[in-house]
Amino acid sequence: xxxxxxxxxxxxxxxxxxxxxxxxxxxxxxxxxxxxxxxxxxxxxxxxxxxxxxxxxxxxxxxxxxxxxxxxxxxxxxxxxxxxxxxxxxxxxxxxxxxxxxxxxxxxxxxxxxxxxxxxxxxxxxxxxxxxxxxxxxxxxxxxxxxxxxxxxxxxxxxxxxxxxxxxxxxxxxxxxxxxxxxxxxxxxxxxxxxxxxxxxxxxxxxxxxxxxxxxxxxxxxxxxxxxxxxxxxxxxxxxxxxxxxxxxxxxxxxxxxxxxxxxxxxxxxxxxxxxxxxxxxxxxxxxxxxxxxxxxxxxxxxxxxxxxxxxxxxxxxxxxxxxxxxxxxxxxxxxxxxxxxxxxxxxxxxxxxxxxxxxxxxxxxxxxxxxxxxxxxxxxxxxxxxxxxxxxxxxxxxxxxxxxxxxxxxxxxxxxxxxxxxxxxxxxxxxxxxxxxx
Amino acid sequence: xxxxxxxxxxxxxxxxxxxxxxxxxxxxxxxxxxxxxxxxxxxxxxxxxxxxxxxxxxxxxxxxxxxxxxxxxxxxxxxxxxxxxxxxxxxxxxxxxxxxxxxxxxxxxxxxxxxxxxxxxxxxxxxxxxxxxxxxxxxxxxxxxxxxxxxxxxxxxxxxxxxxxxxxxxxxxxxxxxxxxxxxxxxxxxxxxxxxxxxxxxxxxxxxxxxxxxxxxxxxxxxxxxxxxxxxxxxxxxxxxxxxxxxxxxxxxxxxxxxxxxxxxxxxxxxxxxxxxxxxxxxxxxxxxxxxxxxxxxxxxxxxxxxxxxxxxxxxxxxxxxxxxxxxxxxxxxxxxxxxxxxxxxxxxxxxxxxxxxxxxxxxxxxxxxxxxxxxxxxxxxxxxxxxxxxxxxxxxxxxxxxxxxxxxxxxxxxxxxxxxxxxxxxxxxxxxxxxxxx
Numbered sequence: 001x002x003x004x005x006x007x008x009x010x011x012x013x014x015x016x017x018x019x020x021x022x023x024x025x026x027x028x029x030x031x032x033x034x035x036x037x038x039x040x041x042x043x044x045x046x047x048x049x050x051x052x053x054x055x056x057x058x059x060x061x062x063x064x065x066x067x068x069x070x071x072x073x074x075x076x077x078x079x080x081x082x083x084x085x086x087x088x089x090x091x092x093x094x095x096x097x098x099x100x101x102x103x104x105x106x107x108x109x110x111x112x113x114x115x116x117x118x119x120x121x122x123x124x125x126x127x128x129x130x131x132x133x134x135x136x137x138x139x140x141x142x143x144x145x146x147x148x149x150x151x152x153x154x155x156x157x158x159x160x161x162x163x164x165x166x167x168x169x170x171x172x173x174x175x176x177x178x179x180x181x182x183x184x185x186x187x188x189x190x191x192x193x194x195x196x197x198x199x200x201x202x203x204x205x206x207x208x209x210x211x212x213x214x215x216x217x218x219x220x221x222x223x224x225x226x227x228x229x230x231x232x233x234x235x236x237x238x239x240x241x242x243x244x245x246x247x248x249x250x251x252x253x254x255x256x257x258x259x260x261x262x263x264x265x266x267x268x269x270x271x272x273x274x275x276x277x278x279x280x281x282x283x284x285x286x287x288x289x290x291x292x293x294x295x296x297x298x299x300x301x302x303x304x305x306x307x308x309x310x311x312x313x314x315x316x317x318x319x320x321x322x323x324x325x326x327x328x329x330x331x332x333x334x335x336x337x338x339x340x341x342x343x344x345x346x347x348x349x350x351x352x353x354x355x356x357x358x359x360x361x362x363x364x365x366x367x368x369x370x371x372x373x374x375x376x377x378x379x380x381x382x383x384x385x386x387x388x389x390x391x392x393x394x395x396x397x398x399x400x401x402x403x404x405x406x407x408x409x410x411x412x413x414x415x416x417x418x419x420x421x422x423x424x425x426x427x428x429x430x431x432x433x434x435x436x437x438x439x
Numbered sequence: 440x441x442x443x444x445x446x447x448x449x450x451x452x453x454x455x456x457x458x459x460x461x462x463x464x465x466x467x468x469x470x471x472x473x474x475x476x477x478x479x480x481x482x483x484x485x486x487x488x489x490x491x492x493x494x495x496x497x498x499x500x501x502x503x504x505x506x507x508x509x510x511x512x513x514x515x516x517x518x519x520x521x522x523x524x525x526x527x528x529x530x531x532x533x534x535x536x537x538x539x540x541x542x543x544x545x546x547x548x549x550x551x552x553x554x555x556x557x558x559x560x561x562x563x564x565x566x567x568x569x570x571x572x573x574x575x576x577x578x579x580x581x582x583x584x585x586x587x588x589x590x591x592x593x594x595x596x597x598x599x600x601x602x603x604x605x606x607x608x609x610x611x612x613x614x615x616x617x618x619x620x621x622x623x624x625x626x627x628x629x630x631x632x633x634x635x636x637x638x639x640x641x642x643x644x645x646x647x648x649x650x651x652x653x654x655x656x657x658x659x660x661x662x663x664x665x666x667x668x669x670x671x672x673x674x675x676x677x678x679x680x681x682x683x684x685x686x687x688x689x690x691x692x693x694x695x696x697x698x699x700x701x702x703x704x705x706x707x708x709x710x711x712x713x714x715x716x717x718x719x720x721x722x723x724x725x726x727x728x729x730x731x732x733x734x735x736x737x738x739x740x741x742x743x744x745x746x747x748x749x750x751x752x753x754x755x756x757x758x759x760x761x762x763x764x765x766x767x768x769x770x771x772x773x774x775x776x777x778x779x780x781x782x783x784x785x786x787x788x789x790x791x792x793x794x795x796x797x798x799x800x801x802x803x804x805x806x807x808x809x810x811x812x813x814x815x816x817x818x819x820x821x822x823x824x825x826x827x828x829x830x831x832x833x834x835x836x837x838x839x840x841x842x843x844x845x846x847x848x849x850x851x852x853x854x855x856x857x858x859x860x861x862x863x864x865x866x867x868x869x870x871x872x873x874x875x876x877x878x
Binding site for chain 2: 093188341
């Protein structure tokens with residue numbers, strides 16, 4: 001808690017609030033998931049390679065498996081003529097052995113048969129047709145009996161030419177992936193390649209998003225006087241998904257403490273994290289505070305939601321804590337659309353990414369030069385977050401829309417947040433500022 | 440087609456092949472989706488604001504709606520004493536009118552009642568309690584009869600102070616979002632705020648990924664000699680999802696043309712794009728070519744898959760075209776894991792993003808300085824794609840693993856592709872090269 005005061009009430013800094021959240025939220029317990037269900041998740045243990053890759057010497061070309069001595073000095077004019085003893089297809093168990101003067105027709109990926117020392121690509125041979133060089137093999141379906149007769153090889157091959165050695169990719173016992181790795185397509189590929197059907201990861205957190213406010217009407221319905229459309233529950237559900245969560249949207253809950261309390265209790269069963277918007281300020285109908293003081297098992301230690309004023313704009317009123325028998329973390333955000341979205345970016349997104357076990361929970365930020373006509377004013381003692389449009393090439397940022405926390409139309413044009421420090425009250429055009437990239 | 444030849448067969452450049460693909464693949468027909476189902480999709484039409492936001496003048500604070508003249512010159516020592524005529528909660532229809540000497544207690548977001556000209560925050564008043572300044576309102580539940588009696592106001596308020604004017608965010612008739620916008624959280628927020636429950640977008644393409652090869656065993660099963668685990672179908676399904684698609688993985692199909700043909704025909708019903716791996720080279724068991732020449736309605740114009748050799752490494756053999764009665768696009772990639780992954784990045788990802796209607800279908804690329812011990816060699820006449828690790832701060836890239844197309848373990852450590860141009864056969868350390876960021 002800082003010494004800053006506002007109306008005699010204590011005020012926390014953005015940094016303090018975030019630190020408190022991150023000190024409380026813990027990574028979810030790992031579970032074993034099917035590979036494709038683990039995409040985007042964080043690996044919990046080092047993964048060791050159980051078998052070398054490739055598991056056996058195999059051909060990197062479609063061609064003929066030969067002995068090196070048999071093709072030494074071969075040329076198109078003076079080809080080496082070899083007896084073809086059959087086909088080695090990819091996936092074959094390989095019951096052929098290549099003797100002196102012999103060749104086996106071999107496919108890419110097929111095991112190098114015993115006796116063979118190298119592969120000559122089919123393009124270096126007559127393909128067994130007795131004429132000049134060929135561009136490829138006769139399809140198996142056209143001559144299902146497989147290769148036989150003779151093949152003329154037009155070029156020599158060094159030992160192990162076009163052979164991928166067993167273990168040349170990875171050796172059994174090596175570490176394939178380190179704990180903490182985020183599983184993308186190529187990591188999933190490696191896990192599959194070493195035979196893993198499932199993998200132990202931290203699951204995606206289930207986030208329940210709930211907007212509150214008796215003024216909220218669902219989109220698509222008619223709007224009575226004094227009503228507005230619920231947008232926060234949509235925005236934050238989408239943002240939670242973007243952050244990596246499985247998000248559930250609960251439509252607007254009316255400003256009634258009992259309704260809100262029972263809705264939250266109902267949702268606890270499917271929530272690793274609860275997010276509410278609205279009802280956290282100083283009004284007579286801000287029932288979120290009231291409701292959240294008595295949700296779940298009050299006797300258990302560690303439960304409870306604390307409501308704070310933060311030295312930030314927008315987003316001053318914030319609630320955070322844990323509720324219910326499992327101490328499910330809950331963030332209570334303010335209800336103004338821009339306030340709730342900025343609060344999500346600053347506090348909820350890092351919480352979600354902490355639950356996922358990610359090492360880096362923050363959005364990237366850069367320094368950029370402010371481009372605008374007039375100096376910007378900023379409230380003293382508050383960290384201000386303005387919506388901006390970032391120009392990476394110019395290293396510049398310009399504000400989009402005003403500082404009003406209801407300017408949702410401008411927010412939709414922004415791709416970053418411009419950060420004005422607490423002690424700054426005016427920012428001249430050309431000043432360098434921190435910019436949080438929302439991309 | 441370039442004039443470059445290899446074994447007398449024509450060879451296409453990477454650029455030509457990509458151009459042919461992008462000239463053929465068309466954005467999907469738009470559909471109307473629920474807002475949260477449209478996340479990440481491209482808006483088809485401009486969206487116009489049907490009602491101004493906010494829809495009515497409303498309070499930006501919890502406080503009292505007053506007339507300006509009534510609070511002129513007010514101070515804590517000499518407060519303005521006003522008659523409280525009741526509450527205006529958010530969502531209320533607003534049946535109160537504020538007369539001279541009167542105030543209505545008003546909540547954030549509630550409509551400014553007729554007669555009132557400004558809002559004074561509750562912190563600037565005694566909250567009706569008759570003592571000093573308060574930090575907030577008494578909860579409605581604690582005094583359900585609502586506000587009445589008198590309130591002492593300690594500070595004056597200018598006209599329209601703490602009032603958000605109707606239409607100050609957006610005006611009815613303005614363009615909310617332009618056609619072509621990708622719908623992220625804040626765009627979805629805006630659509631919800633203007634009352635849109637659904638939106639017309641191009642849907643996510645359904646991509647069916649199919650690996651082929653009789654040597655392929657599914658992860659988790661036992662591995663016989665000559666067999667390897669199927670990794671391509673996992674890698675490309677995950678990569679297709681990363682690109683924005685709804686991806687379906689079809690396990691490995693054996694090297695049998697009839698089986699492959701019927702599997703593809705079965706899958707056409709759920710595919711906007713088909714991707715196969717393997718069976719496209721010059722071997723006797725490369726049945727993908729054979730099967731794909733006769734899938735679907737052969738009499739229809741425009742159908743058919745063309746197989747090409749490309750001047751690239753890895754990824755030389757490639758197939759592309761369309762099949763079936765709907766001319767579903769199909770890309771037939773080579774079977775080596777690294778070849779298929781690189782081919783996906785170069786050809787399939789741009790195709791998926793074209794189907795989505797995105798303006799920018801390509802991965803970002805940068806120039807970076809090569810960091811390695813020895814010069815790299817690169818095959819003449821081929822564009823080479825090496826796996827690399829990019830260091831953004833240093834503007835440098837180092838190769839990861841070797842150039843072998845089976846080095847799947849190294850691929851899992853890479854975060855970029857290093858591009859070595861066709862005419863380059865050796866690259867010295869320190870050379871600046873194009874780097875495709877796989878982010």
